[in-house]
Amino acid sequence: MKKSTQVVLLGVLFLNAIMATAQISTSNGGATNVLANSPSTNTNVGIGTTNPSAKLEVIGTVKATQGIFSKSLTNGSVFINSADRNDKCVVLTAGSIIGTGSGYVNTRMLNFYDFPQSNIDTKATLYLGIEDRNDFGRYRFIAETGGNTQMIILNKSQQDVMKLYEDGNDNVTLTLPKANSFIGIGTTSFTDGTDTYRLSVKGAIRADRVKVYTTWADFVFEKNYKLPTLEEVEKHIAEKGHLKDIPSAKEVETKGIELGEMNKLLLQKVEELTLYIIEMNKEIQQMKTQIKNQ
Structure with missing residues (x-):
């Protein structure tokens, strides 16, 4: 027939x-x-x-040309291996058939599993996976009953490029492990002049703490540091309208400031002021001594 x-x-x-x-x-x-x-x-x-x-x-499995639908199994099930578990626990699968070389029978490009608690899984788990035609995983959503939740995006080599993980106790981690990862909020631009930034935000950023790693300005206290005279400082202010080494208001408005670099520059000026005060204090003490001895 x-x-x-x-x-x-x-x-x-x-x-x-x-x-x-x-x-x-x-x-x-x-x-x-x-x-x-x-x-x-x-x-x-x-x-x-x-x-x-x-x-x-x-009740049972419905198999069509482009997909398979089946009921879920109960907790306490026993499977030969993970391939046996996957084939028996697939709830929905669709797309081209893949993975036959890995021992799977019912695996296609889109697979939705309902894994019961078993000899393989300690917790019942919902699992949604999307594969490409090379049988490489590109998306995973995993939710343990009473446990963690994961959402993973993978590249063509099945390496994690983004992972959202919640450990079951409301502790959430978002990781972008690849070196060339970028995050844009309100913008798709990550460059400013010749500088490139991993995080680019168009709008305000609010935080309790910001920690920046940078160089520091203790070189001011080194013996070979040339401290400008107050006359030189006065002349620079008169000519430029701002302190030496500190960007002008126009530069800040057009180019912005690097927080770490700006803090270092401000510290440099504080340390220079400290040296001026120390020198002035010495002169004052000398004057007091001279007046006392007259």
Whole structure:
């Protein structure tokens, strides 16, 4: 019998079952297994059940050209290995068939699993995965019953490029492990002149603490440091309108400031002021001594 004729006969059989509000028994097979529902007041259609609870209820697996649907298994199940578990616990799979070389039978490009607690999984787990045509994982969503939640995006080599992880106790971690990762909030630009930034935000940033690693200005206290004279400082202010080494207001408005670098510059000026005060204090003490000895 040709495949097309089989499909037509199957369709007719299924329509007759719906019209008769009957269920299809899977015990022996054949048209004689189209039976009435029990109770007879049940108008739903069932396959593998005499008392379907929905318009169409299937107990077992439904396999089509482009997908497989099945019921979930109960906790305490035992599997031979992870491949056996995956094949038996797939709830929805669709797309091209892949992974046959890895021992899987029912694996396609999109797979939704309902893993019960078993000899392989200590906790019942919901698992959604998307593979490419090379059978490389590109997306994972994993949720343990009473446990952690994960969402992972992978690259063509199945390496994590983004991972959102919650440990089951509301401790959440977002990681972008690749060196060339960038985050933009309100913007898609990550460059400013010749500088490139990993985090780019258009708008305000609010935080309790910001820690910056940078060089520091203790070189001011080194013996070979040339401290400008106060006359030189006065002249620079008169000519430039700002302290030496400190950017002007116009520069800050157009280019912004680096927090770490700016703090170092401000510390440099504080340390220079400290040296001026120390020198002035010495001069004052000398003057007091001279006045006292007159």
